[in-house]
Amino acid sequence: MPDNLSRIMLTSMYKLLQKPVVFVLCLLPLAILTWQAFADQLGANPIDEIADRTGEWTLRFLLITLLMTPLKRVSGWGWPIRMRRMLGLYAFFYACLHLLTYLWLDQFFDWLEIWLDILERPFITVGMLAFVLLLPLALTSNKFMMRKLGRNWKRLHRLAYLVPALGVLHFLWLVKADVLQPFIYAVLLAALLLVRVPAARKKGDRFIFGVGQK
Amino acid sequence: MRAGNPPGKLWSYWLLSIHQEAAVLVKHPTDLSESDVTPVEVYRQRREFMKSGLAIAGAVCTGSLLTSQAAAKVQLGNVTPGPDRYSTDEEQTPYEDVTTYNNFYEFGVDKSDPARHAGKLNTDPWSLAIEGDAEKTGTFTLEDILKPHALEERIYRLRCVEGWSMVIPWIGFPLGELIKRCNPGASAKYVEFETLYDPQQMPGQRRGVLEWPYTEGLRMDEAMHPLTLLAVGLYGETLPSQNGAPIRLVVPWKYGFKSIKSIVTVRFRETQPVSSWMKAAPREYGFYSNVNPDVPHPRWSQKRERRIGEFRKRETLMFNGYAEQVASLYSGMDLKKHF
Numbered sequence: 001m002p003d004n005l006s007r008i009m010l011t012s013m014y015k016l017l018q019k020p021v022v023f024v025l026c027l028l029p030l031a032i033l034t035w036q037a038f039a040d041q042l043g044a045n046p047i048d049e050i051a052d053r054t055g056e057w058t059l060r061f062l063l064i065t066l067l068m069t070p071l072k073r074v075s076g077w078g079w080p081i082r083m084r085r086m087l088g089l090y091a092f093f094y095a096c097l098h099l100l101t102y103l104w105l106d107q108f109f110d111w112l113e114i115w116l117d118i119l120e121r122p123f124i125t126v127g128m129l130a131f132v133l134l135l136p137l138a139l140t141s142n143k144f145m146m147r148k149l150g151r152n153w154k155r156l157h158r159l160a161y162l163v164p165a166l167g168v169l170h171f172l173w174l175v176k177a178d179v180l181q182p183f184i185y186a187v188l189l190a191a192l193l194l195v196r197v198p199a200a201r202k203k204g205d206r207f208i209f210g211v212g213q214k
Numbered sequence: 215m216r217a218g219n220p221p222g223k224l225w226s227y228w229l230l231s232i233h234q235e236a237a238v239l240v241k242h243p244t245d246l247s248e249s250d251v252t253p254v255e256v257y258r259q260r261r262e263f264m265k266s267g268l269a270i271a272g273a274v275c276t277g278s279l280l281t282s283q284a285a286a287k288v289q290l291g292n293v294t295p296g297p298d299r300y301s302t303d304e305e306q307t308p309y310e311d312v313t314t315y316n317n318f319y320e321f322g323v324d325k326s327d328p329a330r331h332a333g334k335l336n337t338d339p340w341s342l343a344i345e346g347d348a349e350k351t352g353t354f355t356l357e358d359i360l361k362p363h364a365l366e367e368r369i370y371r372l373r374c375v376e377g378w379s380m381v382i383p384w385i386g387f388p389l390g391e392l393i394k395r396c397n398p399g400a401s402a403k404y405v406e407f408e409t410l411y412d413p414q415q416m417p418g419q420r421r422g423v424l425e426w427p428y429t430e431g432l433r434m435d436e437a438m439h440p441l442t443l444l445a446v447g448l449y450g451e452t453l454p455s456q457n458g459a460p461i462r463l464v465v466p467w468k469y470g471f472k473s474i475k476s477i478v479t480v481r482f483r484e485t486q487p488v489s490s491w492m493k494a495a496p497r498e499y500g501f502y503s504n505v506n507p508d509v510p511h512p513r514w515s516q517k518r519e520r521r522i523g524e525f526r527k528r529e530t531l532m533f534n535g536y537a538e539q540v541a542s543l544y545s546g547m548d549l550k551k552h553f
Contacts, residue, residue, distance in 0.1 A: 043314065043315055043325070043326060044307075044310075044311035044314060044315030044325075044522045044523075045315060045325075045378055045520065045522060047520065047525075048378070048520075106527075108526055108527070113515075113517075116515075117515065120510070120515070121513060121514055121515070122513065123513060123514075173513060174513065174514075176375075176376070177319070177323070177423050177424060177491075177494050177495070178319075178323040178421075178423045180421075
């Protein structure tokens with residue numbers, strides 16, 4: 001059946017292209033930021049703007065990553081789960097850019113000052129903690145580590161629920177008076193965590209962070 | 215060696231970072247010497263300009279004329295450079311940056327919001343109420359307030375509590391001169407200021423981000439200090455609305471938020487005023503809010519600042535570099551307690 005054949009071909013093309021397309025889409029925020037930076041479109045304080053944007057995109061990718069499981073459950077589609085790892089790695093990628101902006105453009109690798117910041121400024125403490133917790137997730141996101149860690153891999157990767165919460169706190173503690181934006185992220189995160197509760201209950205799983213498991 | 219020209223600020227930043235050592239050594243030519251301070255050919259006080267406009271237009275269309283002219287910037291004439299000791303010769307922050315990057319929560323919380331939304335502000339007519347313990351109180355038109363005062367240019371550093379700074383050529387007159395004319399009484403120990411409250415014109419006021427109207431205050435000796443300026447212009451022109459038109463305070467040794475914008479009320483009072491920021495976060499914003507690198511904001515350090523247009527941060531100076539002039543106001547005070 002030629003008709004059937006073309007459908008199969010289309011489907012496999014679609015599957016083949018999914019990842020590259022999403023991969024490129026996820027680079028768009030960085031591309032736009034870079035373009036604006038070189039076109040002098042970031043306003044009077046480009047460094048703060050870069051820090052803000054990379055931070056926002058870290059938070060957004062963390063939430064998008066958390067959206068994939070409920071999306072699959074609701075829609076029945078397969079692609080959200082296939083994209084999940086890449087999206088999570090993009091969250092890590094933007095977190096790295098965010099951290100690098102702070103270390104380099106903001107503090108100019110003044111390690112003493114950075115250390116004092118981490119100790120004395122709660123929003124930096126929490127931001128750093130979020131990054132440190134994100135690091136093992138990125139490092140163990142490959143098949144080899146998955147196999148090696150076995151059941152613990154899943155436990156470890158429950159940090160994906162904690163990290164965005166720390167990210168929201170990091171945001172909340174740095175704003176001066178208007179908490180609207182961090183509040184929106186907090187509500188979205190709460191929603192993404194709450195939709196997981198029924199499924200977790202059914203599995204009899206103490207789902208949050210894996211604490212209290214045998 | 216100024217960043218900010220094509221092919222882009224950031225590009226210049228990279229170059230600067232590569233040539234960091236060299237950049238430090240290069241002396242900046244001062245942009246503005248005394249001799250070239252705004253000797254404008256056209257002397258037109260904005261109000262007079264308005265009046266002639268009105269005369270021609272007649273009564274019928276005054277309303278529309280008023281709104282259309284409100285945002286127009288006009289060169290300020292008869293401006294003399296202020297005393298040398300009060301102005302800095304540091305490189306001035308470009309007009310574009312001064313007028314597109316600032317905080318004015320009445321127009322939104324983003325630093326690009328004021329430039330975007332302040333066009334709605336009608337600064338003409340404008341009246342100013344002087345209240346409290348003084349001989350001369352009442353509501354005055356801006357013209358009446360300005361008339362007796364000679365305008366001068368003061369090039370001041372501005373340090374925002376958020377950690378960035380600018381150098382701005384303001385035009386105005388010392389607040390102290392206005393206060394003297396009001397002849398305040400013995401109980402007038404503080405001066406309180408209020409910004410216009412009008413959510414129609416100031417969309418940011420539709421949300422309760424701060425307690426409106428925006429309120430600020432100074433101790434009488436701070437208000438009388440010759441550095442304390444009532445500004446009506448910058449870069450030789452009337453103030454753009456986003457920078458606090460038509461009249462604002464400039465207190466260069468305090469964090470920027472003390473320099474209240476678009477003032478409608480000046481009140482002499484016996485007790486210390488409570489500012490909007492003190493109400494919003496009493497632990498974080500004190501009455502004095504003097505620039506002080508040794509007293510951190512509870513959530514971030516104040517040791518350094520980013521001068522807009524520069525790549526690396528610079529050290530923040532005590533009283534924003536005005537210690538010589540103002541430190542005596544606070545002798546014997548614990549500045550950690552009275553932050």
